[in-house]
Amino acid sequence: MIDPDLVSLTITLKLAAVTTFILFLIGTPLAWWLARTRHVAGFLVEPLVALPIVLPPTVLGFYLLILFSPNSGFGKAWASLTGSTLAFTFEGLVIGSVIYSLPFYVQPLQVAFSGVKQDLLDAAATLGAGPVDRFINIVAPVCRSGFVVAGTLAFAHTVGEFGIVLMIGGNISGETRVLSIALFDHVETLEYGRAHLMAAGLLVFSFTLLLIVYTLNRWQTGRSSSLGSGS
Amino acid sequence: MTRPLSVQFLVLVAWLIFPSISISAETVRIAVASNFHPTLTKIVQVLSKESDTKYVLISGSTGVLYSQISNGAPFDILMAADKVRPALLDTHGLIEPGSRMTYAVGRLALWVPGSTSPVNKSFLQNLQGNLAIANPEIAPYGVAAKELLRGIDLSKVRLVMGNNVGQTFHFVQTGNAQAGLVALSQVRHSEIDRRLFWPVDEGLHKPIEQQMVTMNQSAGTIEFSAFLITETATNIISNDGYRLPGSREN
Numbered sequence: 001m002i003d004p005d006l007v008s009l010t011i012t013l014k015l016a017a018v019t020t021f022i023l024f025l026i027g028t029p030l031a032w033w034l035a036r037t038r039h040v041a042g043f044l045v046e047p048l049v050a051l052p053i054v055l056p057p058t059v060l061g062f063y064l065l066i067l068f069s070p071n072s073g074f075g076k077a078w079a080s081l082t083g084s085t086l087a088f089t090f091e092g093l094v095i096g097s098v099i100y101s102l103p104f105y106v107q108p109l110q111v112a113f114s115g116v117k118q119d120l121l122d123a124a125a126t127l128g129a130g131p132v133d134r135f136i137n138i139v140a141p142v143c144r145s146g147f148v149v150a151g152t153l154a155f156a157h158t159v160g161e162f163g164i165v166l167m168i169g170g171n172i173s174g175e176t177r178v179l180s181i182a183l184f185d186h187v188e189t190l191e192y193g194r195a196h197l198m199a200a201g202l203l204v205f206s207f208t209l210l211l212i213v214y215t216l217n218r219w220q221t222g223r224s225s226s227l228g229s230g231s
Numbered sequence: 232m233t234r235p236l237s238v239q240f241l242v243l244v245a246w247l248i249f250p251s252i253s254i255s256a257e258t259v260r261i262a263v264a265s266n267f268h269p270t271l272t273k274i275v276q277v278l279s280k281e282s283d284t285k286y287v288l289i290s291g292s293t294g295v296l297y298s299q300i301s302n303g304a305p306f307d308i309l310m311a312a313d314k315v316r317p318a319l320l321d322t323h324g325l326i327e328p329g330s331r332m333t334y335a336v337g338r339l340a341l342w343v344p345g346s347t348s349p350v351n352k353s354f355l356q357n358l359q360g361n362l363a364i365a366n367p368e369i370a371p372y373g374v375a376a377k378e379l380l381r382g383i384d385l386s387k388v389r390l391v392m393g394n395n396v397g398q399t400f401h402f403v404q405t406g407n408a409q410a411g412l413v414a415l416s417q418v419r420h421s422e423i424d425r426r427l428f429w430p431v432d433e434g435l436h437k438p439i440e441q442q443m444v445t446m447n448q449s450a451g452t453i454e455f456s457a458f459l460i461t462e463t464a465t466n467i468i469s470n471d472g473y474r475l476p477g478s479r480e481n
Binding site (some may be wrong): 009065066067068072075085087088166167170171173184185187188189190 | 233291294298319361363366390391394401402405406407
């Protein structure tokens with residue numbers, strides 16, 4: 001039999017990977033829009049995106065559980081479309097994680113996008129490059145480390161998720177029992193040895209990821225300032 | 232014209248700076264398993280009317296409270312949801328010798344909010360959808376639920392686990408689980424329609440003995456322990472859906 005902690009590790013990595021991928025799809029255009037827009041809606045959307053940073057995860061979990069319930073309009077619609085409910089499923093955790101990690105993806109990317117010079121894009125446009133062409137060939141390479149930082153933070157933050165999963169997960173092995181929940185269970189059942197192993201593992205993992213992020217940040221700042229002085 | 236600072240103002244400032252200093256005689260901190268918290272609140276309300284002692288309740292899961300006490304949390308009394316953790320504290324010599332006693336016996340209830348017919352034992356055989364139970368690895372009510380479900384065909388059921396019986400109740404209350412094995416005290420407390428739950432026969436699982444221990448022999452601790460066995464207190468406990476340790480199973 002496979003060790004249940006390994007199952008939890010797999011679920012956690014899968015959740016973080018799926019969440020980061022979905023954030024790449026919806027968070028990238030959102031970050032671009034936020035970086036460029038002068039529309040009044042931007043003032044409203046920006047704090048909305050940042051909300052999960054300051055809200056206790058229990059607030060999100062509490063509302064999500066109500067939203068997922070077959071008694072709610074959304075829950076009912078989902079149930080009639082898919083035949084199952086969202087609470088206590090992997091899909092439900094993905095929805096929760098996307099909301100929870102949204103600012104950690106959008107904010108660094110938004111900063112990176114803001115740094116892209118408008119002149120550069122205008123020049124490319126004059127040369128006949130379309131919006132998608134400009135994004136792929138100019139914005140993406142210039143903001144490469146921004147993407148890495150955003151993706152890494154979103155991934156790491158999802159791995160570190162606890163409160164929401166505790167509230168909407170239902171602790172099902174192989175589906176919703178992620179590492180942080182398994183660690184909590186070990187502490188409660190007095191299996192301190194396993195708890196230590198897991199806690200130390202998460203600590204080293206998180207530190208390593210943050211080390212990458214900050215090294216990239218320094219390197220990026222160093223490069224752009226040297227470019228700035230050179231020009 | 233300047234006015235001297237009033238005494239009230241100085242007292243207020245002092246209280247803000249040193250909030251832990253209180254004028255009352257003694258503060259007793261009671262760590263209580265979350266399932267018993269509503270009941271204990273009622274008991275302490277009555278007791279506070281006839282006593283100067285200040286009772287502070289800290290609610291949490293028995294496992295977490297146990298870890299906190301093992302690591303030196305300044306609690307005077309632990310009212311656990313099981314007898315395992317109090318026994319462990321006893322073994323480790325962290326409690327007042329001889330203070331361990333059962334204060335209530337928890338009862339399980341099967342709650343099916345959407346049921347159109349009265350909920351009873353045969354309901355268990357025909358359950359479908361999400362059935363919420365407390366995590367048997369952690370919660371005593373989960374252990375009892377697991378024992379009850381032994382030998383029952385659960386092929387059409389998806390077991391979802393709450394971290395404690397409080398969360399289990401919430402899963403059912405929000406409609407995310409169609410049925411749940413919760414504490415009888417909870418359905419009583421929430422005044423759920425009698426037809427929608429079944430108080431599980433106690434013979435179908437091992438009793439959920441909830442034990443308490445005291446960490447010291449202070450006046451407040453002794454006062455509380457004595458009050459807990461008065462008729463006033465035991466009436467509150469049994470009205471909330473617990474069986475009293477001495478009384479017969481029904």
